[in-house]
Amino acid sequence: MKYINKTAVVIALLVAPFITLSQIKVSNADGTVGFSGKHAGMTFSGEFLKWNAQLLLPPASNAYVNAEFDLRSAETGDSTYDDTLPEGDWFDVDNHPQGTFVSEEVTQTSEGYQVSGKLSLRGKALPVSFLLQEDGGRLTSQFKIDRLSYGIGFESDPDADWVSKYIELTLDIPKQ
Numbered sequence: 001m002k003y004i005n006k007t008a009v010v011i012a013l014l015v016a017p018f019i020t021l022s023q024i025k026v027s028n029a030d031g032t033v034g035f036s037g038k039h040a041g042m043t044f045s046g047e048f049l050k051w052n053a054q055l056l057l058p059p060a061s062n063a064y065v066n067a068e069f070d071l072r073s074a075e076t077g078d079s080t081y082d083d084t085l086p087e088g089d090w091f092d093v094d095n096h097p098q099g100t101f102v103s104e105e106v107t108q109t110s111e112g113y114q115v116s117g118k119l120s121l122r123g124k125a126l127p128v129s130f131l132l133q134e135d136g137g138r139l140t141s142q143f144k145i146d147r148l149s150y151g152i153g154f155e156s157d158p159d160a161d162w163v164s165k166y167i168e169l170t171l172d173i174p175k176q
Contacts, residue, residue, distance in 0.1 A: 031173035046076030063106035
């Protein structure tokens with residue numbers, strides 16, 4: 001029995017360097033990056049129709065989650081919101097057409113992957129952490145950001161009287 005266990009350990013050590021961890025590349029064709037909040041007490045939701053992301057998850061020692069999304073592609077299905085979001089007070093797409101997320105740390109937990117990094121919107125890169133959970137063959141997450149910290153809607157609603165201060169972001173992507 002000891003001989004079999006030692007043999008298995010030796011084989012594992014010899015094979016381990018040749019096992020490659022693959023990068024996951026996803027885009028709007030594969031999944032969704034959505035957002036939701038409240039406006040005048042009514043829930044609104046939408047998604048970014050153009051985005052892409054690259055993930056390398058643990059056990060890789062250099063694990064990362066990086067994403068880019070086109071803020072001009074935000075769509076809610078309501079023309080009032082869809083016409084307002086690109087404006088200077090909200091996403092300011094003329095000056096900041098892209099949003100990005102660059103991870104600084106990705107660790108495996110019993111619940112999935114704890115991801116910490118910087119979310120950049122409107123030229124401001126702020127720390128964000130979220131749990132990326134495995135759900136079948138998919139990776140999902142829900143977390144909130146403070147829109148006022150990014151200056152989103154600050155001129156027209158600085159006290160969050162009309163639009164919720166916290167906007168929930170949702171991710172649903174395949175784990176290829």
